[in-house]
Amino acid sequence: MKRAFPILGVLTAVLLSYALYEALVAAPTEQTMGDVQRIFYYHVPSAWTAFTLFLINFVASIWYLVRRNPAADIVALVSAEVGVVFCAVVLVTGPIWARPVWGIWWAPGDIRLTSTLVLWLIYVSYLVLRRFSSSGQTPTLAAALAVLGALCVPFVYFSIWFFRTQHPQPVMGGGGSIDPRMLHVLLINWLAFSCFAFLVCWSRYRLESLQREVDQAHALESLLEPRGSTR
Amino acid sequence: MSNNGYLFAAYAATWIIHIVYLGTIVSRYSRLKREIEDLKKPDVRKAGVRF
Numbered sequence: 559m560k561r562a563f564p565i566l567g568v569l570t571a572v573l574l575s576y577a578l579y580e581a582l583v584a585a586p587t588e589q590t591m592g593d594v595q596r597i598f599y600y601h602v603p604s605a606w607t608a609f610t611l612f613l614i615n616f617v618a619s620i621w622y623l624v625r626r627n628p629a630a631d632i633v634a635l636v637s638a639e640v641g642v643v644f645c646a647v648v649l650v651t652g653p654i655w656a657r658p659v660w661g662i663w664w665a666p667g668d669i670r671l672t673s674t675l676v677l678w679l680i681y682v683s684y685l686v687l688r689r690f691s692s693s694g695q696t697p698t699l700a701a702a703l704a705v706l707g708a709l710c711v712p713f714v715y716f717s718i719w720f721f722r723t724q725h726p727q728p729v730m731g732g733g734g735s736i737d738p739r740m741l742h743v744l745l746i747n748w749l750a751f752s753c754f755a756f757l758v759c760w761s762r763y764r765l766e767s768l769q770r771e772v773d774q775a776h777a778l779e780s781l782l783e784p785r786g787s788t789r
Numbered sequence: 790m791s792n793n794g795y796l797f798a799a800y801a802a803t804w805i806i807h808i809v810y811l812g813t814i815v816s817r818y819s820r821l822k823r824e825i826e827d828l829k830k831p832d833v834r835k836a837g838v839r840f
Contacts, residue, residue: 578800582800591792592792593792593793593796594792594793594795594796596796597795597796597799597800600799600800600803601799604803640810643806643807643810646806647802647803647806647807650799650802650803650806651799651802651803654795654798654799654802655795655799657795658792658795754807758810758811758814761814762814765814765817765818765821768821768825769817769821772821772824772825772828775828776824776828779828
């Protein structure tokens with residue numbers, strides 16, 4: 559396992575570089591928007607990766623609620639944290655793309671944009687709860703919040719079907735069409751970002767497991783200390 | 790800003806966000822390493838805690 563991490567790290571770096579080349583050079587230029595449309599190759603895969611991580615968080619939270627498995631709790635925490643980072647990328651790249659195309663940074667009241675922001679805030683509140691609550695019930699409360707957050711994911715994705723919005727239709731399941739070469743580049747970028755997210759989750763999982771061991775050792779140490787002594 | 794400027798800004802923002810997050814992971818690892826060094830003192834070894 560120790561050897562697998564650097565090998566996967568190098569493969570991911572190569573894949574990310576190739577995906578960047580494909581997005582900036584190999585992908586055809588869109589006729590209406592021009593080169594700025596290439597933001598699509600970072601914006602959409604980041605959104606898909608965030609949604610996948612929130613789905614993992616949902617499954618792990620359910621698993622924790624059913625079995626009280628500490629490993630499931632760590633997976634839930636890690637996937638939410640990395641998912642928030644990818645969702646932040648979506649929320650930053652979206653307005654940068656919207657400004658030259660729509661003429662505005664943000665469309666207030668637009669259901670897709672607002673629901674994505676709300677989704678991000680739900681998972682930020684999940685992380686704040688995890689970080690600052692010291693109650694023994696924190697993992698359970700967080701798991702319940704995660705279930706609520708996950709229910710918002712399909713709403714965000716399919717909100718375009720049910721409401722009028724400036725945001726374009728979803729690439730998958732939206733009934734629209736996309737140039738096969740663009741789809742190829744999109745999928746390469748999604749694969750690259752998924753591998754990157756997996757690696758980050760892996761290292762974050764190791765960090766969190768180690769942190770919990772250290773916390774246990776601290777607790778043990780304080781129990782073993784003679785009365786009246788201080789650290 | 791030109792269209793290419795927006796494109797560059799979006800790609801740069803993506804990597805800045807990821808690099809900042811990776812930086813927080815590295816700093817948490819370093820802090821944890823120091824904590825582990827502290828715990829490796831003889832008192833804790835007696836209790837049978839090993840890393």
